[in-house]
Amino acid sequence: MRELFPLLLQGTLVTIQIAALGTLLAIAMAFVATAAKLAPWAPVRWFGNVYVEVFRGTSLLVQLFWFFFVLPLPPFRIELTPFTVAIVGLGLHYGAYGSEILRGALRSVPGGQFEAAVALNMSAFARMRRIILPQAMINALPPATNLMIELLKGTSLVSLITLSDLTFRARQLDEATFKTAEIFCLTLVIYFVLAQLLVALMRHFERRASHGIIAHTSRQITQKAAS
Structure with a gap:
């Protein structure tokens, strides 16, 4: 196991990189798609939907294959590296789910908060930035944590597009050593540890954000009322 672990660690580092960059893209796409779906212009809403x-309605594996095998063909002729395909595929796929989480979180903010912001003559942008969005983020963090864990586990599919992630390394070592039980048990442990670290990080962030955002929102309303 001492010989196998360093090799699996190399794949683990690739998995962490893909998960981190894919999460950043997913967050960005979630905000873009949510803004598009809530836009007052019908063509923009149609694009977001x-x-x-x-x-959300197609397979992640098929999407990865499409980016990797179809885009280089005519008429697209767009060639992407396996690493780029992994990040783009995971980011776009889970960003669609994240958009629904964010949209639901925005709708969960009590209507009285919106009405108070309107009564204080806040602009639409100020209402969203200072009042609605901070409170919505509190409600969005728990389901977003689950989605990040799903994204982390979804990185195992990138091994099928020749990327040397944790799963790819495990399969290589299994074929070379035939120590199937040892290798895949260790692989399970590594995925589990990564998921638990992510959960601990997000719970810490959630606790701090809950206290900070509530205090910030109350201060914004008080300052606006005083002015």
């Missing part, structure tokens, strides 16, 4: 339904 199409993006969410397509990527």
Whole structure:
């Protein structure tokens, strides 16, 4: 096991990189898609709905294959490295789910908060930035944590597009050593540890954000009322 672990660790580092960059892209796409779906212009709302339904309603594996095998063909002729395909595929796929989480969180903010912001003559942008979005983020963090764990586990599929992640390394070592039980048990442990570290990090962030955002929102309303 001492000989196998360093090799699996190399794949683990690739998995962490893909998960981190894919999460950043997913967060960005979730905000973009949510803004598009809530936009006052019908074509923009249509674009947001199409993006969410397509990527949420199709298989992640097929999407990765499409980016990796189809895009280089005519008429697209767009060649992406396996690493880029992994990040783009995971980010776009889980960003669609994240958009629905964010949209639900925005709707969960009590209507009285919106009405108070309107009564204080806040602009639409100020209402969203200072009052609605901070409170929505508190409600979005728990389901977002689950989605990040799903993204982490989803990185195992990138081994099928020749990327040397943790799962790819495990399969290589299994074929070379035939120590199937030892290798895949260790692989399970590594995925579990990564998931638990992510959960601990997000819970810590959630606790701090809950106290900080509530205090910030109350201060913003008080300052606006005083002015």
